[in-house]
Amino acid sequence: xxxxNVTAEVRPRGRWESIDFxxxxxxxxxxxxxxxxxxxxxxxxxxLWLVLGEISFALVFLAYWLTLPFVGRVVLYVLSxxxxxxxxxxxxxxxxxxxxxxxxxxxxxxxxxxxxxxSLALPVSELENLKGKDYSxxxxxxxxxxxxGAAQTAMIGxxxxxxxxxxxxxxxxxxxxxxxxxxxxxxxxxxxxxxGALIGKWTVALYAFGAxxxxxxxxxxxxxxxxxxxxxxxxxxxxxxxxxxxxxxxRRQSPVLQLPKQKSTLSDTKSLLVPFLLLAAxxxxxxxxMASAENAETTExxxxxxxxxxxxxxxxxxxxxxxxxxxxxxxxxxxxxxxxVHAEMVKERAPRETSSSWSWGGFDDFGGMAILKAxxxxxxxxxxxxxxxxxxxxxxxxNYLFQRRTKxxxxxxxxxxxxxxxxxxxxxxxxxxxxxxxxxxAWSQGEAKLALSLLYRGAISWCADHTSVExxxxxxxxxxxxxxxxxxxxxxxxxxxxxxxxxxxxxxGRQIPEDVSLRQLCSTWPFSNKDKREExxxxx
Amino acid sequence: MARVSNQPKIDTLQSxxxxxxxxxxxxxxxxxxxxxxxxxxxxxIIIAASxxxxxxxxxxxxxxxxxxxxxxxxxxxILTWGYFxxxxxxxxxxxxxxxxxxxxxxxxxxxxxxxxxVFTRNLFRFVELVIMPLIGLCCTMMTKRFQRAGDLVAGxxxxxxxxxxxxxxxxxxxxxxxxxxxxxxxEEQAAIVAFRERGGLWSGARQAELASHAxxxxxxxxxxxxxxxxxxxxxxxxxxx
Numbered sequence: 001x002x003x004x005n006v007t008a009e010v011r012p013r014g015r016w017e018s019i020d021f022x023x024x025x026x027x028x029x030x031x032x033x034x035x036x037x038x039x040x041x042x043x044x045x046x047x048l049w050l051v052l053g054e055i056s057f058a059l060v061f062l063a064y065w066l067t068l069p070f071v072g073r074v075v076l077y078v079l080s081x082x083x084x085x086x087x088x089x090x091x092x093x094x095x096x097x098x099x100x101x102x103x104x105x106x107x108x109x110x111x112x113x114x115x116x117x118x119s120l121a122l123p124v125s126e127l128e129n130l131k132g133k134d135y136s137x138x139x140x141x142x143x144x145x146x147x148x149g150a151a152q153t154a155m156i157g158x159x160x161x162x163x164x165x166x167x168x169x170x171x172x173x174x175x176x177x178x179x180x181x182x183x184x185x186x187x188x189x190x191x192x193x194x195x196g197a198l199i200g201k202w203t204v205a206l207y208a209f210g211a212x213x214x215x216x217x218x219x220x221x222x223x224x225x226x227x228x229x230x231x232x233x234x235x236x237x238x239x240x241x242x243x244x245x246x247x248x249x250x251r252r253q254s255p256v257l258q259l260p261k262q263k264s265t266l267s268d269t270k271s272l273l274v275p276f277l278l279l280a281a282x283x284x285x286x287x288x289x290m291a292s293a294e295n296a297e298t299t300e301x302x303x304x305x306x307x308x309x310x311x312x313x314x315x316x317x318x319x320x321x322x323x324x325x326x327x328x329x330x331x332x333x334x335x336x337x338x339x340x341v342h343a344e345m346v347k348e349r350a351p352r353e354t355s356s357s358w359s360w361g362g363f364d365d366f367g368g369m370a371i372l373k374a375x376x377x378x379x380x381x382x383x384x385x386x387x388x389x390x391x392x393x394x395x396x397x398x399n400y401l402f403q404r405r406t407k408x409x410x411x412x413x414x415x416x417x418x419x420x421x422x423x424x425x426x427x428x429x430x431x432x433x434x435x436x437x438x439x440x441x442a443w444s445q446g447e448a449k450l451a452l453s454l455l456y457r458g459a460i461s462w463c464a465d466h467t468s469v470e471x472x473x474x475x476x477x478x479x480x481x482x483x484x485x486x487x488x489x490x491x492x493x494x495x496x497x498x499x500x501x502x503x504x505x506x507x508x509g510r511q512i513p514e515d516v517s518l519r520q521l522c523s524t525w526p527f528s529n530k531d532k533r534e535e536x537x538x539x540x
Numbered sequence: 541m542a543r544v545s546n547q548p549k550i551d552t553l554q555s556x557x558x559x560x561x562x563x564x565x566x567x568x569x570x571x572x573x574x575x576x577x578x579x580x581x582x583x584x585i586i587i588a589a590s591x592x593x594x595x596x597x598x599x600x601x602x603x604x605x606x607x608x609x610x611x612x613x614x615x616x617x618i619l620t621w622g623y624f625x626x627x628x629x630x631x632x633x634x635x636x637x638x639x640x641x642x643x644x645x646x647x648x649x650x651x652x653x654x655x656x657x658v659f660t661r662n663l664f665r666f667v668e669l670v671i672m673p674l675i676g677l678c679c680t681m682m683t684k685r686f687q688r689a690g691d692l693v694a695g696x697x698x699x700x701x702x703x704x705x706x707x708x709x710x711x712x713x714x715x716x717x718x719x720x721x722x723x724x725x726x727e728e729q730a731a732i733v734a735f736r737e738r739g740g741l742w743s744g745a746r747q748a749e750l751a752s753h754a755x756x757x758x759x760x761x762x763x764x765x766x767x768x769x770x771x772x773x774x775x776x777x778x779x780x781x
Contacts, residue, residue, distance in 0.1 A: 008551065009549045016570070249757075
């Protein structure tokens with residue numbers, strides 16, 4: 001691990017910024033983290049699911065919760081190496097995995113789990129390998145510089161895990177066809193014996209998903225706070241900068257700014273050559289007096305090796321001539337960072353085009369686009385034609401909709417007339433023409449129930465025919481009464497109510513109505529079909 | 541070395557180039573700070589809703605329950621939809637929760653977010669947090685500037701409103717300014733100056749250890765090296781004609 005190769009900007013940060021820094025670290029290597037987690041913790045969790053799931057899913061949940069620090073170990077392994085420019089391979093992590101799992105197992109699942117600032121403490125045990133007193137001293141020191149931040153991260157992380165789990169559930173429900181519901185609380189089967197197990201399974205699965213998604217970020221945040229704390233208390237960033245500076249300057253070997261105090265490996269005359277050295281190798285070689293003997297030879301070779309200084313130096317070695325001071329210096333200078341060919345891919349968003357250039361005219365600039373444009377034009381017409389045909393097809397196929405409207409009168413469009421109420425046939429065919437007469441006949445023969453039922457059925461039948469009320473087969477007498485009450489055009493409400501009361505007390509209470517009241521009902525019978533028909537005819 | 545130094549380093553600061561080549565850096569806020577701010581906002585909304593409920597409940601007996609319920613519905617609509625929009629398009633560009641955490645909403649070039657932008661990003665809030673929370677969450681965590689979908693559409697970012705000053709104790713050796721003797725990169729000069737600015741936080745041994753990493757520049761050992769470095773920092777920060 002080379003500290004100089006750090007791939008991120010290390011500097012003292014505030015609490016939130018260091019957390020964000022951790023998130024940025026995780027984000028940059030998230031693919032790798034997910035891969036390693038899939039190879040390590042997911043198989044472990046599957047085994048736990050299969051084994052402990054037999055007993056109880058609460059146990060599985062507990063096991064997942066307790067083994068979360070192992071997720072942290074894997075993530076930290078990847079992150080810490082990534083920070084210092086090492087690319088981790090999956091099999092490396094896989095090789096380390098048994099060790100990560102076994103090493104200080106109880107420390108991980110107990111102390112590493114229940115400490116509020118555990119994400120901050122994780123690097124101490126993992127990267128510094130501290131134990132016992134050293135460990136707790138270190139952790140308490142770090143706690144002072146970001147302990148509350150780590151605790152907050154843990155709290156928000158827990159919330160984010162919940163949101164991620166619930167979010168997954170919502171997303172799955174959204175993506176499913178409408179007919180399938182993953183968990184249907186209205187489903188009777190859901191509230192059966194297996195309810196507890198089902199809820200348990202879903203909770204554990206969603207928790208596992210949320211934890212795999214969010215926990216790396218919590219660990220990353222903790223790691224970043226750890227780095228930040230050490231940066232503040234130990235000046236890590238300055239150490240890195242000094243190391244980088246030293247390695248840069250050592251490669252230069254010569255100060256560009258000549259100062260008397262600085263010791264130099266070169267004499268004054270040769271140091272004057274430095275600017276020339278920086279210009280080009282071939283000129284340097286020819287202008288250097290000491291190398292003049294080999295001028296022609298080297299120039300040739302230079303051309304051959306496409307003027308690469310490295311090969312030139314090799315060829316000088318090959319002639320077994322001692323390298324001159326200037327050649328050595330040239331080699332050193334040319335091996336410096338400034339003379340390496342750096343390739344840098346810069347991705348730039350193309351300038352946003354104005355809306356006018358999106359018009360089809362824009363295609364004219366390209367040669368082959370004319371054909372494409374023609375094809376597209378045809379396709380558009382075909383599509384429009386197909387659409388029109390489709391609409392026509394729909395119209396023809398569903399023409400009954402229009403036929404009905406035009407041919408049939410509005411009365412026939414009315415909802416299907418009710419045929420029976422409370423099991424009584426109320427069709428007009430089943431009733432005698434003169435209901436009052438038939439009822440009085442039945443009454444005089446002592447069949448009170450028949451008489452009243454005739455009247456009641458007649459009333460219902462009339463209402464179904466002549467008012468806008470819609471009775472259903474399942475309606476009770478009370479329902480019919482209420483439905484009629486809500487009608488404004490129904491003026492025979494009092495009569496109907498009285499009839500209903502008499503009918504109900506006979507049917508359910510076996511109370512035979514008095515002679516007077518029945519005869520009164522018959523004499524004031526308002527539901528005469530004849531009158532109504534005449535009225536209807538008149539109005540037409 | 542060359543490979544590493546040419547890669548852009550991972551950082552939370554995002555450079556924005558303004559017109560005339562001016563480059564500024566936005567201090568982008570991440571998902572944890574923003575979640576906390578949102579949580580606080582939710583608490584405020586709940587408190588406000590219950591206060592409104594109480595007031596309307598008192599009014600109920602004066603104006604009748606139909607009017608009271610209508611008023612309550614209207615007020616709740618304004619509260620839930622208007623809170624974020626009105627607060628964020630205000631002068632501070634932040635809701636109460638964001639203010640407490642120290643955040644504000646700006647557009648991607650660091651300027652004040654337009655009213656339309658704020659409206660758009662808050663319209664998406666409903667989609668992201670209520671309908672598809674997973675999408676909003678992943679979007680915020682995975683995008684480079686920690687933008688949720690609403691931010692991406694509206695072209696806004698959430699940044700820290702104020703710089704927080706880090707604890708630092710400067711070293712003061714009283715040594716005369718001393719040129720470093722090498723032509724140093726900006727980053728290296730900054731490191732030397734930072735060594736003086738923050739050196740007081742570290743133990744003498746640690747200071748010496750750090751100074752030993754700069755052995756190319758300094759000749760002396762341990763404490764001498766430290767004072768030499770401090771002298772260079774003096775020289776670098778001193779006004780030159």
